[in-house]
Amino acid sequence: MQDILTGLNPAQKQAVEAVEGPVLILAGPGSGKTRVITHRIAYLIKVVGINPHRIMAVTFTNKAAREMETRLNLLAPSAAGRLTMGTFHAICARILRQDGLPLGVPADFVIYDDDDQQSLIKQAMAELELDPKRYPPASIRNAISQAKSQLVLPAYYFEKGRSYFEEVVGRVYELYEKRLKQNKALDFDDLLLKVVQLFKQHPEVLARYQERYLHVMVDEFQDTNLVQYELVKMLSAKYKNICVVGDPDQSIYSWRSADLRNVFNFETDNPGAKVILLEQNYRSTKNILEAASCVIAPNSGRKPISLWTENESGQPIAVVETFNEQEEAQFVVSEIEKLTRYEKFSPGDIAILYRTNAQSRALEEAFIRYGMPYRLVSGTRFYQRREVKDIVAYLRLLQNPQDSVSLQRVINIPTRGIGAKTLSDLGQFAREQDISLYESLVNLSDENTPKPPIPSRGLKPLTDFGLLLKSLVADARNLPLLNLLDRLLEGINYREFLFASEDGEERWDNILELRTVAQQYQEIVPPEGLSVFLESVALVSDLDSLEEGVSAVTLITLHQAKGLEYPVVFMVGMEEGVLPHSRSFDDPAQMQEERRLCYVGVTRARKRLYLVRAFRRSLMGQSNVNEPSRYLKDIPQSITKGREKQPLSEQHTAASAVSPVIKQHLQSAGMSIKSASPPAPKLLELEAGDRVLHPQFGEGIVTSINRVKNDAEVMISFHSVGMKRLMLSFARLTKL
Ligand code: ATP
Ligand code: MG
Numbered sequence: 001m002q003d004i005l006t007g008l009n010p011a012q013k014q015a016v017e018a019v020e021g022p023v024l025i026l027a028g029p030g031s032g033k034t035r036v037i038t039h040r041i042a043y044l045i046k047v048v049g050i051n052p053h054r055i056m057a058v059t060f061t062n063k064a065a066r067e068m069e070t071r072l073n074l075l076a077p078s079a080a081g082r083l084t085m086g087t088f089h090a091i092c093a094r095i096l097r098q099d100g101l102p103l104g105v106p107a108d109f110v111i112y113d114d115d116d117q118q119s120l121i122k123q124a125m126a127e128l129e130l131d132p133k134r135y136p137p138a139s140i141r142n143a144i145s146q147a148k149s150q151l152v153l154p155a156y157y158f159e160k161g162r163s164y165f166e167e168v169v170g171r172v173y174e175l176y177e178k179r180l181k182q183n184k185a186l187d188f189d190d191l192l193l194k195v196v197q198l199f200k201q202h203p204e205v206l207a208r209y210q211e212r213y214l215h216v217m218v219d220e221f222q223d224t225n226l227v228q229y230e231l232v233k234m235l236s237a238k239y240k241n242i243c244v245v246g247d248p249d250q251s252i253y254s255w256r257s258a259d260l261r262n263v264f265n266f267e268t269d270n271p272g273a274k275v276i277l278l279e280q281n282y283r284s285t286k287n288i289l290e291a292a293s294c295v296i297a298p299n300s301g302r303k304p305i306s307l308w309t310e311n312e313s314g315q316p317i318a319v320v321e322t323f324n325e326q327e328e329a330q331f332v333v334s335e336i337e338k339l340t341r342y343e344k345f346s347p348g349d350i351a352i353l354y355r356t357n358a359q360s361r362a363l364e365e366a367f368i369r370y371g372m373p374y375r376l377v378s379g380t381r382f383y384q385r386r387e388v389k390d391i392v393a394y395l396r397l398l399q400n401p402q403d404s405v406s407l408q409r410v411i412n413i414p415t416r417g418i419g420a421k422t423l424s425d426l427g428q429f430a431r432e433q434d435i436s437l438y439e440s441l442v443n444l445s446d447e448n449t450p451k452p453p454i455p456s457r458g459l460k461p462l463t464d465f466g467l468l469l470k471s472l473v474a475d476a477r478n479l480p481l482l483n484l485l486d487r488l489l490e491g492i493n494y495r496e497f498l499f500a501s502e503d504g505e506e507r508w509d510n511i512l513e514l515r516t517v518a519q520q521y522q523e524i525v526p527p528e529g530l531s532v533f534l535e536s537v538a539l540v541s542d543l544d545s546l547e548e549g550v551s552a553v554t555l556i557t558l559h560q561a562k563g564l565e566y567p568v569v570f571m572v573g574m575e576e577g578v579l580p581h582s583r584s585f586d587d588p589a590q591m592q593e594e595r596r597l598c599y600v601g602v603t604r605a606r607k608r609l610y611l612v613r614a615f616r617r618s619l620m621g622q623s624n625v626n627e628p629s630r631y632l633k634d635i636p637q638s639i640t641k642g643r644e645k646q647p648l649s650e651q652h653t654a655a656s657a658v659s660p661v662i663k664q665h666l667q668s669a670g671m672s673i674k675s676a677s678p679p680a681p682k683l684l685e686l687e688a689g690d691r692v693l694h695p696q697f698g699e700g701i702v703t704s705i706n707r708v709k710n711d712a713e714v715m716i717s718f719h720s721v722g723m724k725r726l727m728l729s730f731a732r733l734t735k736l
Contacts, residue, residue: 002043004075008032015276016040018243019215020234022270025245026263028307029603030283033245034563037217038068040243041083042075044215052082056235058212058228059087060220063377064563066220069646077610084213088228092191093233096198099205103198105186111439112180112187117141118501119415124175135168138500142464143169144176145502148189149225149257192227199234202514210238220563221266225257233269239572242270247295247305252559252597254589281307283565285314287639289606296599299592312564318610319632319642325359326574328614329366332570335610336372336553339568347373351566353558353601355579357506357512357621358382359572360555373552377560383537387498387507388514392537398476399530401438401469408437415496416465423457429453441466457694468492480727481521481529485514512620519618523730532724558601569605575626576611598631611635683712684726684735691736692716697724699736708733 005013015025015036027033041057044050059065065086067596072079084091096105112120121144122137135203147156147169154177157170180186181674186194191419197208216236218224224232236242244266245282251260262572281289289309296302322328332352339345352363360383367374382388390413397406407680412418429452430440444463456464468491475487489495521529558579573579579601602609611632618623686692690702702720705728712728726733 004039009280011278014034016043018274021240022273023243023274024266024273027278028247028305030281031278034219037219038658041072045079047075052079054212054214056084056216058218066488074097089191092195095195102202105194110185112185117187120179121176122174128171138504140172142171145189148193149227151227196230209235214239215241218244221249222263223258224252225259225264229262249447249596250600252600254593279306281309285311285608287314288609290316290639291635292599295602295631299595314607316641319640320612322614324614324616325362328572328612329362333370335365345551345568346551349567351554351556352570353556353561355558355581358509361513363555372534375552375554377554377556385510386512386700396534398410401473402436404437416461418461421580422454425454426452442470450676475528476530480526481533482518484517509620516618522603523727558597562600565604565606567606568608570610570612571601572612574611574629574632576629577626579629684733693734693736695732
């Protein structure tokens with residue numbers, strides 16, 4: 001019993017002991033909100049004697065639920081597995097499996113992911129003969145999802161629809177619902193919506209749950225949406241023992257309909273609610289906390305929550321400027337090397353936080369190169385991401401058209417209406433004819449070859465695809481890698497295809513990031529560029545697997561890092577356009593959210609915080625010279641240290657202010673400060689027998705030179721990677 005209350009300060013103790021009636025705990029990061037919830041559960045079970053079966057605790061992520069369970073196990077081992085703990089979605093799925101029947105939800109329903117959802121919407125639109133060009137399925141899908149998270153049903157659009165678009169949404173929504181039902185499927189939004197409907201339409205079911213849940217607790221309450229709050233209200237209506245904890249300054253999910261009004265309305269919705277403020281931070285050093293409070297202060301309309309700590313001042317915040325994203329990654333990795341070798345930190349103590357998933361690529365490559373273990377939280381590793389794998393499969397196919405595994409992977413990407421039956425018929429035909437699948441496709445447009453027994457409706461998309469592949473395969477022999485990639489993306493309309501899915505923008509960002517990689521192979525004469533590229537991708541992907549249990553550095557987005565803490569935190573990409581993200585520039589509300597996101601990042605750190613940026617960043621296929629993030633300027637110099645001696649705002653505004661580090665880089669790259677893209681360099685004077693150095697391939701000897709127009713093809717025998725043929729104008733060669 002003792003340990004449940006002893007590890008708490010008076011305010012936390014008060015929050016744990018306030019077990020009757022509604023409670024709102026508002027407090028800043030690291031003040032023990034999550035700890036209070038965990039101890040409160042233990043207290044309810046072990047001191048008040050509540051049956052764990054009658055307690056519900058909602059967490060924001062599955063990972064948070066697992067962590068809470070682990071901690072709870074130490075405090076109240078008997079409770080394990082008996083209380084209801086998890087995300088809203090997980091809890092709702094469980095309720096529907098048990099009790100969905102009265103609402104017509106069968107116990108064996110399937111849950112549709114984004115992709116399934118998207119294709120069903122397209123199908124519904126086709127049935128309604130709606131033009132997907134005029135009404136992009138992705139925006140219809142978003143509208144439906146928004147509607148569901150605000151408890152809006154199709155009927156609303158027919159009664160109150162304000163525009164033709166809304167009417168269209170209503171019609172698709174209605175049919176989409178019908179089809180979901182026929183497929184015995186629910187989408188993600190349905191999980192919540194259906195439970196609310198179930199409770200509204202079947203009060204007897206609700207009554208059972210209300211009776212059961214004596215206590216309901218919600219962590220990260222500032223990021224709940226209206227449906228989620230509605231649900232919490234319903235469940236706790238009988239006993240009114242509802243305890244929510246949150247921090248409005250950490251609200252970062254408005255793009256998923258999270259609604260801060262839930263926090264602001266809590267007291268009015270729950271008369272007599274106790275409000276408890278926690279002010280002591282246990283997580284971070286004084287310096288980190290001060291940096292955090294300076295970052296969040298400029299946001300308007302906030303009710304500042306005071307936050308102090310007894311922790312030591314700690315080290316100053318390291319503000320580090322690097323040349324580009326590769327040097328940024330290299331800096332991070334070598335710093336980690338020092339932290340783990342000379343200081344007491346282990347890789348598991350360290351996290352790297354970034355704004356967008358695409359930023360992980362340069363970092364991942366550095367980790368792999370240095371053989372340092374890393375763990376990518378939830379997001380999929382770059383080269384394992386579906387869209388990246390799809391395009392790599394295409395490229396593999398273009399290099400080797402006989403690769404039928406790759407062909408089968410991409411034959412319906414983007415959707416071409418080639419059914420499984422058609423595909424297997426074609427496969428059988430190819431086997432009978434003793435030709436490859438690729439050949440059988442290409443032959444379709446050749447009148448002099450035998451045709452497979454496939455109805456002409458099915459034959460058309462196959463023929464078209466065969467023609468497309470044939471021309472791309474020819475391109476692969478002649479075009480430098482980046483041009484080939486662009487031709488491919490254009491040929492298959494990939495951008496349009498991706499944008500039709502919910503996370504299209506992010507997935508397209510990954511493709512643009514793949515372009516950045518392809519750029520590095522431009523200098524290699526086709527078709528060798530393609531094979532060198534594919535070889536290196538294969539190697540990177542191969543090293544991907546990581547044993548569980550190994551202490552590894554965490555790579556994680558700012559959004560996913562919410563609620564977590566690490567002794568050492570690197571925030572990378574501290575640049576205008578990255579954090580804050582350029583997408584938010586025009587929208588003041590979004591800009592406030594970007595600032596909160598930065599605040600969440602800074603407050604994940606316990607002992608050390610590094611704020612790292614690149615002077616020049618190639619991200620998603622674009623190379624930009626970025627200004628330092630405005631948030632850096634908000635942190636007083638008295639608590640920072642770094643390579644930068646001048647005030648940040650004066651950096652890089654004039655060529656004379658460029659730091660020596662960058663100047664040196666620019667010179668070695670043959671660039672001047674004024675231009676963001678490299679000017680056409682003068683060709684290096686070379687002849688056979690010269691020794692040269694290449695930044696990627698190392699040292700080698702020129703074996704021959706073949707002059708073409710204003711350029712030259714150079715054959716070089718590299719000591720470590722063998723013979724390569726490079727375009728001199730692109731090759732970053734130094735004569736030794
Ligand atoms: P966030 O807003 O980031 O989710 P939080 O308010 O939920 O933060 P916790 O994660 O619960 O904060 O706590 C932060 C850290 O401080 C944890 O390591 C926790 O164990 C520790 N902590 C909290 N309260 C105390 C206490 N009274 N004594 C010692 N350590 C504490
Ligand atoms: Mg927390």
